[in-house]
Amino acid sequence: MTRLHVDWTRCDGHGACAELVPELLAGDEWGFPLSRTGERDPEVPPALEEHAEHAVRSCPLMALRLV
Amino acid sequence: MTATPLTDTRRLLSAEPMGALPRLSPDSLLALAEDAGLTGRGGAGFPTAIKVRAVTQGRRAPVVVGNAMEGEPLSCKDAVLLTRVPHLVVDGLAIVAGALGAHEAVLAIGPEIDPTAATEAARTRGVEVARLEGGFVTGQESALVNQLDGRPAIPGDPLVRVTTRGVDGRPTLVLNAETLAQLGLIARHGVAWFREAGTPEDPGTSLFSISGAVEQAGVVEAPRGSRLGDVLASAGPVHPVAVLVGGFHGAWLPATALDTRLTSHDLKPYGAAVGAGVLHVLGHDLCPIRMAAGIAGYLADESAAQCGPCINGLPRMADALERLADRVPDPGLPAEIDRMRLLATGRGACAHPDGTARMVASTMRVFADHVSRHLAGHCEVEGGRR
Numbered sequence: 001m002t003r004l005h006v007d008w009t010r011c012d013g014h015g016a017c018a019e020l021v022p023e024l025l026a027g028d029e030w031g032f033p034l035s036r037t038g039e040r041d042p043e044v045p046p047a048l049e050e051h052a053e054h055a056v057r058s059c060p061l062m063a064l065r066l067v
Numbered sequence: 068m069t070a071t072p073l074t075d076t077r078r079l080l081s082a083e084p085m086g087a088l089p090r091l092s093p094d095s096l097l098a099l100a101e102d103a104g105l106t107g108r109g110g111a112g113f114p115t116a117i118k119v120r121a122v123t124q125g126r127r128a129p130v131v132v133g134n135a136m137e138g139e140p141l142s143c144k145d146a147v148l149l150t151r152v153p154h155l156v157v158d159g160l161a162i163v164a165g166a167l168g169a170h171e172a173v174l175a176i177g178p179e180i181d182p183t184a185a186t187e188a189a190r191t192r193g194v195e196v197a198r199l200e201g202g203f204v205t206g207q208e209s210a211l212v213n214q215l216d217g218r219p220a221i222p223g224d225p226l227v228r229v230t231t232r233g234v235d236g237r238p239t240l241v242l243n244a245e246t247l248a249q250l251g252l253i254a255r256h257g258v259a260w261f262r263e264a265g266t267p268e269d270p271g272t273s274l275f276s277i278s279g280a281v282e283q284a285g286v287v288e289a290p291r292g293s294r295l296g297d298v299l300a301s302a303g304p305v306h307p308v309a310v311l312v313g314g315f316h317g318a319w320l321p322a323t324a325l326d327t328r329l330t331s332h333d334l335k336p337y338g339a340a341v342g343a344g345v346l347h348v349l350g351h352d353l354c355p356i357r358m359a360a361g362i363a364g365y366l367a368d369e370s371a372a373q374c375g376p377c378i379n380g381l382p383r384m385a386d387a388l389e390r391l392a393d394r395v396p397d398p399g400l401p402a403e404i405d406r407m408r409l410l411a412t413g414r415g416a417c418a419h420p421d422g423t424a425r426m427v428a429s430t431m432r433v434f435a436d437h438v439s440r441h442l443a444g445h446c447e448v449e450g451g452r453r
Binding site: 005006007008009010011012013028029030031032034035040065067 | 221222223224226373374375376379410413414415416
């Protein structure tokens with residue numbers, strides 16, 4: 001099972017991730033990623049793995065990881 | 068707050084120094100911690116055996132750190148231990164370090180604690196004493212490791228556990244000062260002795276720091292699972308309205324619940340836990356919303372200021388609570404507090420936002436009637452609208 005982990009010590013709220021995997025992450029009112037599933041690190045369904053990987057690569061602060 | 072021991076017990080606060088230390092193998096240390104059912108006394112209450120096992124699985128010799136940062140302003144039990152029975156903490160640390168073949172044993176002491184006696188006790192036991200800078204979150208494991216390694220004293224991403232990679236990149240076992248003292252006594256007197264106090268599920272004793280509306284604030288040792296009212300009795304509560312159990316990250320128990328046993332099971336309905344044993348009594352002369360707003364504001368200021376939801380959410384939550392305390396006629400305040408609480412929860416590197424949100428949630432729940440009256444412009448302690 002793959003999860004999408006936000007490293008909060010790096011995240012600066014650029015918001016790219018919420019645009020690239022809107023099924024898993026929304027943006028809060030300050031632009032920080034907000035898990036849509038309510039889980040701390042939302043589970044990534046197989047169909048979304050490619051999008052999640054793209055989000056991980058696109059984060060300007062390298063704050064996202066698949067774990 | 069004064070660090071006055073309220074009672075002496077034959078366990079922690081009146082323990083005599085040991086001669087030669089018992090030498091344990093890693094397995095026998097692990098067995099002692101496991102069979103004793105020892106849990107961490109620093110706040111999180113994590114089973115000690117699981118942490119010990121984790122550092123034995125690394126390839127490099129571990130570092131063992133005694134945590135006496137005591138960043139919680141309402142706690143003073145580690146200060147009492149390190150000034151009254153420093154040898155107990157130091158010996159516990161030396162026994163653990165010896166059993167694990169540790170590369171290094173460090174006792175980390177926060178700025179509120181006089182290190183003189185501990186430094187003297189550490190001299191002959193191969194334990195290094197590190198005096199570190201303070202702050203509410205500096206005792207958090209990864210923040211402590213960061214500070215010991217010369218980095219800023221702020222928490223790291225929890226994906227990398229300090230038991231895997233901590234001080235100097237080595238597996239690192241961080242145990243609270245009281246946990247080490249308890250382990251030292253277990254090594255000396257055995258598991259059966261330890262289990263004579265407490266309950267089968269939650270054995271042993273704990274130190275409790277009692278403050279607030281009491282005749283005498285201080286530290287008391289009591290069996291785990293004691294009733295809240297019994298633990299408070301020696302301090303002499305004065306017109307108690309509620310008790311904040313677990314400190315600034317804790318939760319309230321109303322005075323009607325003083326017969327509640329201090330176990331994780333019995334405290335769960337209140338969202339509370341024994342934590343580091345902080346019991347703060349709220350008297351009838353302080354508005355609970357005002358008190359909670361003050362704590363929330365303090366905690367917002369104590370944020371390590373690295374995680375967005377904590378930086379943004381905690382001040383907003385504290386501000387809304389302050390406005391509620393001031394009886395600002397805004398019926399949207401409870402919803403705003405709730406929203407900030409949910410935005411802060413589970414969205415940070417450490418548990419600081421979660422703990423703050425927990426205390427605020429408990430305030431809104433336990434003092435729901437008080438909240439309603441505030442919204443109507445009245446406070447039974449502070450009077451009419453300001």
